[in-house]
Amino acid sequence: MEFIDLRSDTLTQPTLAMRKAMMEAELGDDGRVGSQGKGEDPTLNKLEAMAADILGKERALFMPSGTMGNLTALMTHCKRGNPVVVGEHAHVLISEKGPFMPELYGLVPIKVPDPAGKLDLAFLEKALKENSARLVCVENTHNFSGGAVIPLEYLHKIRTLVRAHGLPLHMDGARIFNAAVASGVEAKTIAATADSVQFCLSKGLSSPVGSMIVGTEKFILAAREWRKILGGQMRQAGVLAAAGIESLQNLVGRLAEDHQKAKALATALEKEGIFMGEKVQTNMVKLDVSVLKLSSKDFQTELTKRGVKVHTLSPTEVRLVTHKDVSEQDCLAAARIISQFWKKRLPRS
Numbered sequence: 001m002e003f004i005d006l007r008s009d010t011l012t013q014p015t016l017a018m019r020k021a022m023m024e025a026e027l028g029d030d031g032r033v034g035s036q037g038k039g040e041d042p043t044l045n046k047l048e049a050m051a052a053d054i055l056g057k058e059r060a061l062f063m064p065s066g067t068m069g070n071l072t073a074l075m076t077h078c079k080r081g082n083p084v085v086v087g088e089h090a091h092v093l094i095s096e097k098g099p100f101m102p103e104l105y106g107l108v109p110i111k112v113p114d115p116a117g118k119l120d121l122a123f124l125e126k127a128l129k130e131n132s133a134r135l136v137c138v139e140n141t142h143n144f145s146g147g148a149v150i151p152l153e154y155l156h157k158i159r160t161l162v163r164a165h166g167l168p169l170h171m172d173g174a175r176i177f178n179a180a181v182a183s184g185v186e187a188k189t190i191a192a193t194a195d196s197v198q199f200c201l202s203k204g205l206s207s208p209v210g211s212m213i214v215g216t217e218k219f220i221l222a223a224r225e226w227r228k229i230l231g232g233q234m235r236q237a238g239v240l241a242a243a244g245i246e247s248l249q250n251l252v253g254r255l256a257e258d259h260q261k262a263k264a265l266a267t268a269l270e271k272e273g274i275f276m277g278e279k280v281q282t283n284m285v286k287l288d289v290s291v292l293k294l295s296s297k298d299f300q301t302e303l304t305k306r307g308v309k310v311h312t313l314s315p316t317e318v319r320l321v322t323h324k325d326v327s328e329q330d331c332l333a334a335a336r337i338i339s340q341f342w343k344k345r346l347p348r349s
């Protein structure tokens, strides 16, 4: 059976140009560090310089994954056991966990309500007054809110508040380029509101592997030490960086197509009376299935039988994610399959 696979944009396959660039990349040992704190892989150094430039930060560091990128950033900002303010639905807290696990780095999460991905400012202010927090984390776009873009004016407010308390701000910008493309604000301008940013090359940007963290030179040199300790230093990593360069040069602009496909999918579902709850902003459509008196897992199983794969977000919600490797036609076909099933299942009142 051929599936329309809308589970995640992590499913994207590297492009032909990426595969070619990977094959032809000039390589060296990134673990041999010179006086500037840079390794000997020229392709990796090129990617890091490019990422720093695009995000408007002094330096960048290549990471094997976003999970290790966030962990490394949090370890660099904080000492073991430090309190860290984080949204209660933050990916780093719910999905990644490592920074907050007592067995790993033991940071203490100070959880703040985060409707639509935005830390509640009144709660944040109170949390900062009452706790000796060392760091505040934001996420943009916000995964568990269905790819919500965090507005720039709001980020400025958070930054001012966090600065007033003398603290750094880390942005989990796994999909910062989706935020940039959707809002028409440059990634650099968004990144300027945070001291450090993590972003993924491996999601909508279609690289097979890799994330970056960016920040000041001092921050990145310290992060490089933690990355080594965590086992994230890779030798001829230019073979991966070559794909990352392709991502940054040629796959950012096309994210608009993913957003368009998500809108088409949501509009088709709405036309059939399926209410989305939240407006689609980027490449994700969030669907609350509770009216069907069905768990999200059962809904997922039923849809898989009908040829559509989705991801469950909570016991009542599923997520549909558009990406390079699904067409608009696929998305509309998925909408038809979902609405057929929906109508059949909807309890008559």
Ligand SMILES: *Cc1c(COP(=O)(O)O)cnc(C)c1O
Binding pocket: 064, 065, 066, 067, 068, 070, 091, 092, 139, 141, 143, 172, 174, 175, 200, 202, 210, 211
């Ligand atoms: C995917 C994701 C990560 C982690 O990236 P991996 O490369 O999968 O480890 C971190 N934060 C958010 C918001 C994500 O969506």
